[in-house]
Amino acid sequence: MIPIAFYAPLKSPRHPVPSGDRAMARAVMQALDAGPFKTDLVSQLRSLDRSGDPTVQTDLQAKAQQEIERLLAIAPQCGWRAWVTYHNYYKAPDLIGPAxxxxxxxxxxxxxxxxxxxxxxxxxxxxxxxxxxxCDQADLVFHMTTHDRETLMKHQTPNQTILPLAPFLPQTDLPVAQGGPRLDNNLLCVGMMRAGDKLASYQIIADAAGQLKTPDWRLTIVGAGPARAGIEAAFAPFGPRVRFTGQLDADELARHYDSATLLVWPGVNEAFGMTYLEAQAHGLPIVAQDRNGVRDVVHGGILCDPAHVQDFAAAIDRLLGDPAHRATLGAAGRAAVQTQHLQPAATDALTRAICPLIGVTP
Structure with missing residues (x-):
């Protein structure tokens, strides 16, 4: 096996709080390990500065320097052939890998x-x-969305290779349905409950719910976090129509994907959104907003104009009233996940690009 150093500056794969970023970092490690590589999670330093505080940045740079010195001391015995960084961006830059x-x-x-x-x-x-x-120093950069590709290509450095890596689920096959019929008019929402973009997505759903014409809709909300009280308040006018489950394990969540009628999630500023892939893997059609990142992963659903909440509500009503169209979208989403968004496709893309870079035949 070829040893590879792996680092995720925004959130370590071992971070205790679940999120899409943590899930994708774990999935990338798993996809690398499924090929000819053996990943070594070399640091858990989180270089995140949420608020733009120079003092925080200076402190993190000092901690990063300590990590650099530690890693250089152990590097000879580790034998890393390459370094892979997942998600370098301005609030959580890779302060270690380039050095x-x-x-x-x-x-x-x-x-x-x-x-x-x-x-x-x-x-x-x-x-x-x-x-x-x-980013300038990177020999190889994988982009997960069309939007990121456009910016990366615009500022591509000499001898830098830029390639696609579709977001993917860390599994080799589609899930097997749990059995039982899908419930009528049962909307499902899956998202972390925190301030900012997640809260904005929940508010859009609440606003759209108030405009639904389908008389007997129900909404199940799966998620947990510090903004739960505010989210519950936003949905309070709908009374028992809306049910909160809290955070669920994978098996419990799978049962909801299998029994729901639609997944509804606007996707405000989502990088791409793992819940879309999970839902489509279960054949669940989606109503989302037409946003960067979201459009790269939603293959079986309706994408609505972000400027008009009424479009979101209308799309929900349309699909609730059209079982045949739901079935078509569900099948399309499931087929796309199978061919584009499972671990084997990711392992193949990573292996084909990294092996030549380190002088190994794929």
Whole structure:
């Protein structure tokens, strides 16, 4: 097996709080390990500065330097052939990998890198410069969305390779249905409950719910987090129509995917949204908004204009009243996940690109 150093500066795969970012970091490690590689999670330093605080950034840079010194000391015995960083961006730049790769003369690889040149001024300027420099240094960059590809290609450095890696589920096959019929008019929403973009998505759903014409709809909300009280207040006018389950394990969530009529989630500023892939793997059609990232992963659903909540409500009503169209969309989403968004496709893409970079035949 080929040893690869792996690092996720935004959220370690071992972070205790679940999220889509943690799930994708874990999935990437699993996909690499399913090929000829053996990943070594080399650091759990979280370089995240949420608020643009220079003091926080200075402290994180000092901690990163300590990590660099530690890793260089153990590098000879580890034998890393390359370094892979998952999700380098201006609020959580890779402060470690570029220095290690330069010192060891090994390839530097980024997955789901993003560029934000407008952040080179302002409170995140120092971190944005380091994120850009790290991206500039990368020998190989995998993008997960069309939007990221456009920016990466615009600022591609000489001898840098930029390739697609579709977001994927960490499994080799589609899930087997749990059995039983889908419930009529049963909407499902799956999302973390925190302020900002997640809360904005919940508010859109609440606003749309107030405009639904289908008389007997129900909504099940799966998720947990510090914004739950505010989200419950937003849905309070609908009384028992809306049920909160809290956080569920994978098996319990799968049963909801199998029994629901539709998944509804706007996807405000989602990188792409793992819940869309999970739902489609179960053949569940989706109503979302037409946003960067979301459109890269929703193959079996309706994408609505983000400027008009009434369009979101109308799409829900349309699909609730059209079982045949729901079935068509569900089948399309499931087929797309099978061919594009499961681990084997990711392992193949990673192996074909990384092996030549380190002088190994795939």
């Amino acid at each position: 290690i790769c330069a010192s060891l003369s090994i390839p530097y690889i980024q997955i789901e890198a993003s560029r934000a040149l407008k952040r080179l001024t302002g409170p995140w300027a120092a971190f944005a410069k380091q994120a850009e420099a790290a």
